[in-house]
Ligand SMILES: Nc1ncnc2c1ncn2[C@@H]1O[C@H](COP(=O)(O)OP(=O)(O)O)[C@@H](O)[C@H]1O
């Protein structure tokens with residue numbers, strides 16, 4: 131017996147000749163909010179589907195709260211709430227009707243059903259919309275309703291596969307606030323996301339790449355793994371600027387982040403004057419060139435590229 135809510139031992143999974151998960155190991159503690167980050171095709175959905183007992187691994191063993199996800203899948207299903215990438219709500223049903231449908235699907239007892247529905251509507255602030263047809267909800271509301279349906283049977287572990295992808299930033303923030311409340315209520319959470327900025331809300335983050343975990347740590351420790359120095363450039367026309375800097379030997383890597391460029395270099399104090407010189411010569415107007423501390427995203431990009 132362990133204090134883990136999830137224990138994954140040496141899981142592999144292939145689809146014909148595609149190796150989606152490659153001898154993956156991972157442990158998530160009870161009460162933890164664990165974020166699995168990875169680019170498209172990394173294997174996030176495959177792993178969450180195995181945990182949700184919907185897909186069989188080729189080899190290896192997974193336990194959820196000490197139940198084997200293959201042999202004891204019925205017990206596992208009772209204690210998890212799984213929200214897939216594309217959660218199927220019934221568009222013609224109202225918010226409340228969808229909740230009732232999922233309550234029945236999960237055998238929520240009639241006695242507690244209506245109380246639970248009320249609680250969830252209130253908790254996720256969907257009360258004013260309870261009689262609205264689901265197809266008329268905004269993207270953010272739909273995700274909150276999907277989460278409510280996932281919570282209907284009061285699961286101990288939530289498994290959420292990219293729940294905030296395609297949702298507007300404000301709704302995303304609200305969604306994370308709800309997850310935090312759930313965590314404080316003692317629910318363990320396993321969430322996948324392509325948004326690194328969101329991952330900072332997690333207790334620990336794992337980076338998945340090509341079906342393997344490259345690193346696992348707390349959000350504050352991950353940037354310590356960055357093995358070079360970082361220069362940040364702010365200004366306009368950054369795509370053009372990055373092209374001008376492409377062939378400079380002392381710049382190891384260039385990444386564009388919206389209104390910023392991040393340059394990976396060996397020694398920032400040596401490269402900054404060089405860059406400023408180039409900008410002056412080419413008459414490029416740049417507002418700032420500074421050495422900055424790496425973030426999670428910089429570190430993950432470096433890990434994936436190395
Ligand atoms: N049903 C499937 N048949 C064939 N290949 C698949 C299938 N599902 C996923 N894959 C492949 O497995 C790899 C991992 O996919 P997936 O788990 O969906 O990753 P992610 O969710 O991180 O984008 C990808 O290369 C994907 O193309």
Ligand SMILES: [Mg+2]
Pocket residue numbers: 174175176215292
């Ligand atoms: Mg996926």
